[in-house]
Amino acid sequence: MRDFITGVRFFGRGLGIMLQSPRLLLLGALPAVLTTLLLTGGLVALVIWIDDLAALVTPFADDWASTWRTAVRITAGVLLFGAALTVGLISFSALTLAIGAPFYESIAEKVEDDLGLAPGEDLPFWRALGLGLRGGLALVARSLLFTIPLVIAGFVPVLGQTVVPVLLALVTAWFFALELVAVAYYRRGMTLKEQRTTLARRRGLALGLGLPSSLLCAIPLVAIVVMPIAFTGGVLVAHEALRNEPK
Template sequence: MRDFLTGVRLFGRGLTILLRAPRLLWLGMLPAVLTTLLLLGGMVALVYWADDLAAWVTPFADDWAAGLRSAVRLAAGVALVAGALVVGVISFSALTLAIGGPFYEHIAEKVEDYLDGPPVETELSWWRLLWLGIRDGLALVLRSLVYTVPLLVAGFVPVVGQTVVPVLLALVTSWFLALELVAVSFYRRGMDLGQRRAILAKRRTLALGLGLPATLLCMIPLAAIVVMPVAFTGGVLVAHEVLESRA
């Protein structure tokens, strides 16, 4: 519990740092705005075509009674949109970090200079950050689907689907989001996704303390534009915390 509260505190400290350095906040918001526009466009298109997509994934219901067919396809449409929202939250940070690589590396550098953290082994080019962000982001999104898809299906189970499942879904999303938020600090020290996951797994509740408020706040329309740079700065602080403890 203490580690979880530490993660929440570091998330809040990220906001404090950026309020004292508004230029860094604006820098972090620019890539988030672009990513928001891209994902928002995708979500609008998905909602618009939801009926057709629901019919496409449920061809077995073509000959069913109209009422039952409509109910099944409504459930399928809701599941598609809900799944896209979960994937969007997870992929949002990966896309934002990939698009705004130089901006976020600059923020990480400024915060780490202030913290006097572990030495940086390598300076990364924008192309390198873009490649790492896309590669690892895709790997995390695919891995997250292993957990989120069964949970989305379980969401249709009465009672459990409306109580336990949303909590588990939020925790799973928070864990993968936290892995993305600390990525740049680990990249700057030559550490790959496997090392990042192994190190952070030892402080999982700390990671959840960072990822959970970020996940919940990102569900507020357009809030992610501000939440992303705040959460990223909190991720730099969390990375500093776990890397310092290994030194």
């Protein structure tokens, strides 16, 4: 529980650091704006084509009575939109950090310098972008292995309205935290596996940062401001988790 509270406190420190440096806040918000526009465009396109897609995934209902065919395809449309929205929320942070990897690398360097933390390697623009894209895709793919079954389980009466939302929030928080510490760890030459292992030893710390960050990022437009704050907290969490690592 102490680690969890520390993680929440690091999120608060990230807010304080960003408020003291509006330039860094703006720099970190730009990738989030671009990601928001991309995902919003995708959802709008989905809504436009939802009827055709619902028919495409329910060919078995072509010969059914009109009432049942309509009911099945409305259900399919709702499920498709819900799945797309869930994937969008899950991939938002990974996509933002991937697109903005060079920007966030600059933020990490500035935060480490200002706080007197051990500096990491300065990554060239294209290397930072490549690491961000590769790591982001890997984390999204891994997170979907957990979140998709939980989303499906959400339709189970009682269980879907009690246990599943809590598990989904915790899983999302964990993977969000992994994304937030990635740049700081890439600057230290750590692989994605090494990052997971290091953070798993301080899972409470990761959840303390990831839970408020992921919940706030689920609010439209708020995520644009939250992302640089959460990332700054991620730099602090990354260094804290490394303190007890074997030399």
